[in-house]
Amino acid sequence: MYPWLFLWAPQLQLPFSGDVAQRIEPRTQWFFDGIDTASGDPVIERKAFEVATYGRQLGLITELLLDMAAQTPPRTRAGREARQRLQKIQAEIERIKAEDAAAQVEMVEAGLRRLKARHRPEYEALRARLQQALAAPEAAP
Template sequence: MNPWLFPWLGMFKGPLSGDVTQDISPITSLLSPQFEFNFAGDRSIESEVVADVASYGKQLGILSEALIEIAEGKQGDALKRLQKLTIEIEAVKDRHKDKLEQTVKADLDKLKKDDPEKLKQLIDEYR
C-alpha cells in the first residue's frame, strides 16, 4: 500500500460504512412526495384522509376557522365546512372497516378450507 493514501481514506465512505437507518419503501411517489411524521392511529386511514380528504394544514385551518366562528358566537360557513370534513373522514373510516371485515372473512374461509380443526380452535379461543 502506498503510505500517501492513508490520510485520505477517512474521507471516503463505502457502502454500509456509516449510520444506516434509512427507511426504504418499495412504493415511491416521485411526482408527489408526502412526508409522514407521526400517525397516532391507523396509518392507512390517516394517509388516505390526508391524500383524498384534506391535508393536515387544511384540516387545521378548517378547525381554526370554525373555532373562531364559535368563539364570536356565529354559526356560518366555517362550521359547515368542519361538519362536512367530519362526515368525509368518517366515510373513509367506514370504508376501511369494510375492507378489514372482508380481509378477515377471506382469511377465515381459507383457514376453513386448509385446516378446519385450527379454525375451530381459533373460534373457541374467541368465545
C-alpha cells in the first residue's frame, strides 16, 4: 500500500536463487571442442572432418588393412586373432548399414503407399519427379 516502504524491505536470497545467466545460442561445434589442444589443432580437425568423417577414414583404413592382411597373412597368433576381430567388426558394421538401408526403404515405401491412398494428385506429381530423377545420369560422389 505504501510504495515508499520498499526501500526498507529486506532482500533475502537463498542458495541458487540469484540472477541467472544462460547462453541460448546452440553449440554445434561441441564435438571438436573435445579435441585436446596439445594433440591437434581443432580448426584443422574440423576442416579434415569436412573432407572425410572419422567413420569414413576408419572404414578406408580397415578395408586397406584387411586387404593387405589377405595378401600377406599375419605371422603371429595375436596378429591372426586381431585380423579376425577386425573382420568381425567390419561385418557387424556392414550388417548395421544394411539394416539401416532396409529400414529407410521400408519407410519410403510406406510413405508412398500412404501418399497414394490419401493424396493422389500429390502422389502422381511426386511419381513424375521421381521417374525424372531416376532417369537422369547419376553424378559422381
